[in-house]
Amino acid sequence: MALWRIRATVDDRPGYLSVLTASLALRGVNILSVQVHTTEAGAVDDFLVDAPEQVTEAELRAAVERGRGRDCWVARSEARGLADEPTRVLGLAGRLARDPEATGAALRTLLGADTVTWRPTPATAPGGVGGTTMALADPSGGAYELCRREPSFTPAEYARAQAVVELAAMLARRDTERVTLVLPDGGEVSVRAATAEDVPGVRELHAACSPRSRQRRYLSGAADPAPARLRRLLEPVRGVTLLATAGSGGAAEPVVAMANLLGEGDEAEAALLVRDDWQRRGLGSALLRRLLGHADRAGYAAVLLHVQAENTPMLRTLRRLDRPVALERDGAVLTATLPLVPAPSTGEPASGGDAVTGAPAVTGAPAVTGAPAVAGSGARAGAVVPAQRPG
Secondary structure: OEEEEEEEEEOOOOOHHHHHHHHHHOOOOEEEEEEEEEEOOEEEEEEEEEEOOOOOHHHHHHHHHHOOOEEEEEEEOOHHHHOOHHHHHHHHHHHHHHOHHHHHHHHHHHHOOOEEEEEOOOOOOHHHEEOOEEEEEOOOOOEEEEEOOOOOOOHHHHHHHHHHHHHHHHHHHHHHHOEEEEOOOOOEEEEEEOOHHHHHHHHHHHHHOOHHHHHHHHOOOOOOOOHHHHHHHHOOOOEEEEEEEOOOOOOOOOEEEEEEEEEEOOEEEEEEEEOHHHOOOOHHHHHHHHHHHHHHHHOOOEEEEEEEOOOHHHHHHHHOOOOOEEEEEEOOEEEEEEEOOOOOOOOOOOOOOEEEOOOOOOOOOOOOOOOOEEOOOEEEEEEEEEOOOOO
16 A cells, blocks of 8 residues: 545535545545645645555546546655644644754645745735645745645635744744843753743742742632632733743753733732742842843833832832832832832932832842843843853
């Protein structure tokens, strides 16, 4: 027996597909899988079949045409064709997670393209598909152009390929934004933007934190937020969530801290959760400085933090920022407001709260040459060096 790929357009009418499969059965052809691609010209059926060794390509084509199939394409297939499409796509996604720069190779494997070319100009083909040529918009700029001799591309293939390109762009952007943070005690963590895929790791972070740490983060008994709430925290509509991970840089490295910046109007609210064994090491200060940097660039007027009055470590962290901070008390909770726009200096406390002046930050951080410092921190709360790409 031999494996073949057969693609043909069949009228989307009751019974027409059964006529085609019956015609193949008369030649002893066993259909192993079928995918249906909806197009304006009809349903394009993509078969993986097992045929007797003596059956030729011409005979298969003739059997399809007798079964009312048209625009037939037939080609020999390999054993790897036995993997179903979702399995193949998941495998390519894993490959991109390891190497986001392998987008072209992933597209070639996914669609059997003869050539994959990246061009700096945006894609112009309507819908991205034009016969045996496909244009895919690159979210990072430019476009990918794919060509193959046959068969023609379908809208379903275009949708899959565009999803692969967008995944690669997201992974590349996240990899670019990843930095290695060197703490004052010499410890190192990787800091990057969070995605919805980080929910399991963040749940493990919550489980590893003490009830007191979780209570200080959420100011209530919400010790273990539901996955739906965590997804909203990790990918906020406005703002950013940063994760600090420790380990070798692989996919399984544990999350040791989470920093949230949630925007609403012209203000943003910041919050931190640091695993107990990573507290008092300057990590919270460094993450808060990076959040403030994001808020500055986004144009927010101020950043607010809600802090329990007894949370001395967080209040100490605020004093290390070297920024004016206004505190307002409501029972056991303090609201700290950090203005991000220049304001006239009057020497008086901000209205409605006590002024907290910046105190000297933690010293002893090692100097790093040729690396940018954490936004707004100098070398006080740790230095930033470019991250190594995993694997």
